[in-house]
Amino acid sequence: MGQQESVATSLADTVREGIGAALAQVDADLARRYPGDPGTRQPVHTVYVPGDVFAADTLRSWGDQALAALDEHAPDAGALAAVLGIPDALAADVHDRVRAKLTREPVEDLRIDFEDGYGPRPDAEEDEAAARAAALVAAASRGGTAAPYMGIRMKCMEAAVRDRGIRTLDIFLTGLMEAGGLPDGLVLTLPKVTYAEQVTAMVRLLEAFEKARGLEGGRIGFEIQIETTQSILGADGRATVARMIEAAEGRATSLHYGTFDYSASCGVSAAHQSLDHPVADHAKAVMQVAAAGTGVRLSDGSTNVLPVGPTARVHDAWRLHHGLVRRSLARAYYQGWDMHPAHLPTRYAAVYAFYREGLEQAAARLTAYVAKAGGDVMDEPATAKALSGYLLRGLDCGAVDTAEVARLTGLTRADLDALAGRPAATT
Numbered sequence: 001m002g003q004q005e006s007v008a009t010s011l012a013d014t015v016r017e018g019i020g021a022a023l024a025q026v027d028a029d030l031a032r033r034y035p036g037d038p039g040t041r042q043p044v045h046t047v048y049v050p051g052d053v054f055a056a057d058t059l060r061s062w063g064d065q066a067l068a069a070l071d072e073h074a075p076d077a078g079a080l081a082a083v084l085g086i087p088d089a090l091a092a093d094v095h096d097r098v099r100a101k102l103t104r105e106p107v108e109d110l111r112i113d114f115e116d117g118y119g120p121r122p123d124a125e126e127d128e129a130a131a132r133a134a135a136l137v138a139a140a141s142r143g144g145t146a147a148p149y150m151g152i153r154m155k156c157m158e159a160a161v162r163d164r165g166i167r168t169l170d171i172f173l174t175g176l177m178e179a180g181g182l183p184d185g186l187v188l189t190l191p192k193v194t195y196a197e198q199v200t201a202m203v204r205l206l207e208a209f210e211k212a213r214g215l216e217g218g219r220i221g222f223e224i225q226i227e228t229t230q231s232i233l234g235a236d237g238r239a240t241v242a243r244m245i246e247a248a249e250g251r252a253t254s255l256h257y258g259t260f261d262y263s264a265s266c267g268v269s270a271a272h273q274s275l276d277h278p279v280a281d282h283a284k285a286v287m288q289v290a291a292a293g294t295g296v297r298l299s300d301g302s303t304n305v306l307p308v309g310p311t312a313r314v315h316d317a318w319r320l321h322h323g324l325v326r327r328s329l330a331r332a333y334y335q336g337w338d339m340h341p342a343h344l345p346t347r348y349a350a351v352y353a354f355y356r357e358g359l360e361q362a363a364a365r366l367t368a369y370v371a372k373a374g375g376d377v378m379d380e381p382a383t384a385k386a387l388s389g390y391l392l393r394g395l396d397c398g399a400v401d402t403a404e405v406a407r408l409t410g411l412t413r414a415d416l417d418a419l420a421g422r423p424a425a426t427t
Contacts, residue, residue, distance in 0.1 A: 033246075034293035037389070039422035041396040042297050043108035043149050044351050045338045046256070050117040051129040051152070056136055059147055063106030065341035069307065070099065073314045074345070083315045084322045084346065086353050093356060098348045101398055106344055108397070109149040109335075112137075114168050115156065115191050116261075123164070130168045134175025141183040151187035153225075157198035166205060173220070177213050188222040189256065194230040196240065196247040203249050221251045223299075227258030229265045232283050242290040252296045254335075255287045259301030275301055275324050275336075284333065300328040302337035307346070318346045325350035334393060348397075355394030362387045363408035366419070370411070388419035 049058055074080035077095035081087070086094055112133045114126065121129075133152060140146035152172050155165030169188070176182050190202050206220045224244055226232065234240040245252050262283055263273035274280065284300065291298055303324055307317035321343055328336055329350065338347055366387040388411075394400040395413070402413065409415075417423070 035295045036293060037420065037422050038295045039417065041148065042393070043335055044397050045107075045336055045347050046109040046111055046299060047107045047338050048111050048113045048117055048153070051112050051114045051126070051133055052118065052121075054112045054133060054136065056139065059107050059110065059140075059145065062341045062344065063102045066102045066106055066344035067099065069314070069342040070102070070345045073307075073311050073318075080345070080349060083318055084349055084353075085319075086349065087357065090353055090356055094349055094352045097352050097398060098345055101348050101352075102344060105148070105398075106341075107147045109187065110147045110151075111187070111189055112150075112152045114165075115153050117153075120161075123167075126164065126168055127171060130171040131175050134172045135179060137183065138176055138179030141185075142180065146183065146185065149185040149187045150183070151185075151189065153189035153191055156190065156192035157201055158192065158194075169205070170209070173209055174213075182215075182219065186220070187253070188220065189225055190222050191225040191258070192227050192261065193224050193244060194228045194240075196243040199224060199244045199247040199252070200249075203247070203251055206251065218250060221253040222248075223254045223256050224248070224252055225256045225258050226283065226287055227261035227265070229262070232286050239286055239290055241287055245290060245294055245296055248296075252294075254297040254299055255291055256299040256337075257284055257287065257301045257333075259337075260304065262301075273304075275303065276327060284331070288332065297335070298333055299335035299337070300333040302339050303343075304339060306340045307342040308340070314342065317342075322346040322350045326354065329354045351397055352399040355390070355397070355399035358390065359394065359400055359404075360408065362390050363405065366391070366411070367409050370409075370415075370419075384419050385421055388416040389422075392416050392420055392422070 047062065055061075070080070074083055077091040080095050080098075081091035114130065118126075118129075130152070137146065137150050140150070152169070154169045154172075155161040157165065173182070176186070190199070193199060202222060206222070207217065209215070210217055210219055224231075224241075226241060231240050231244065234243070241255065245255075257275075257280070259275055259280065260273050263277060263279060264270075266279040268277060268279055280301075284298070287298060303321055305317045305320055307314045307321065325336060325347055328334075336347070338344060366384060369384045369387070391400065391405055391409075392413075395402060395405060395416075405416075406412065411419075
């Protein structure tokens with residue numbers, strides 16, 4: 001007789017079956033609303049370039065300008081470490097990896113901007129710029145020179161610019177289709193969202209395009225930019241951003257915090273508008289809770305303090321930017337915006353130091369968890385999920401290498417994906 005049959009119970013099977021039936025809808029709702037991490041690579045930053053400025057050599061130009069700034073203002077590992085406070089033990093590795101990144105893949109995510117960075121233009125001019133952007137993105141994708149993620153930020157769904165935004169999006173997407181189809185790394189950004197109904201309108205717009213071009217339903221997703229107070233707290237006192245995620249019907253890929261528009265909408269004076277202002281922390285905390293478990297990712301905003309001018313001024317701007325990036329990473333905002341090529345050295349220095357300084361400890365804890373070997377920290381499945389996610393993010397951005405993670409943990413990428421609760425790895 002099996003052990004299950006040898007113990008005494010009091011409840012009939014019908015009780016369990018009844019509870020299962022009663023909660024079936026809840027089970028389905030949880031699976032639909034909270035599918036978990038999508039398992040794809042998340043870029044560490046987004047670079048915005050106005051639609052009339054974007055060119056075939058923009059990505060390489062940003063990388064070259066970033067390297068030139070590094071050579072001029074921190075020409076070796078010791079100089080960069082001294083400016084940013086990077087530990088001596090990490091200095092050489094971080095510096096070498098930053099240089100390699102700027103040479104190989106300086107921009108992970110590029111947004112061609114037709115909103116604030118572009119402004120109002122004659123219709124014919126914006127038509128031409130949108131068609132040109134599509135042609136350049138398509139050519140870069142075919143030629144293997146595209147950033148891993150590329151797309152446009154259209155004008156918002158407010159009445160004054162709605163038609164123009166829709167037309168620009170149509171021209172851009174149509175241009176991509178005519179040039180061979182939508183690239184895998186396509187990203188669209190919907191700015192200044194205040195009502196969930198505007199998100200629904202974007203969904204209907206994309207549905208219509210997919211139908212018109214014979215695309216699979218749900219092929220095109222989009223980012224929601226959080227720039228207004230109404231997107232955080234609605235007039236009814238509810239968290240609007242949670243309603244927006246629901247309204248996206250599975251198409252929302254991420255929430256991006258807009259530092260300056262949001263701060264201004266709260267009445268924060270220009271001198272104090274920053275990623276670390278209390279109004280920013282409140283908004284991002286609401287975004288974080290609303291997005292948790294949904295598969296919708298988060299991006300912090302930017303600093304408008306540019307690292308230009310004399311070396312002392314560049315170093316001050318670098319320290320500020322590096323500190324803000326570090327702060328965001330610690331708060332689980334693994335992506336942010338970069339406004340200038342000279343921001344790239346400090347973006348990657350902060351990201352690489354963040355993942356390398358915790359590499360050995362994370363690997364040791366994960367190894368002990370898998371081996372059930374114990375140790376001085378008692379980790380649970382949720383912590384193992386976080387540890388493996390940390391290593392995966394480090395791998396994705398180039399902060400750590402597959403070989404060293406395997407050496408330290410004995411785990412493969414597939415093992416890490418499984419522990420992190422991700423589907424099979426894709427890029």
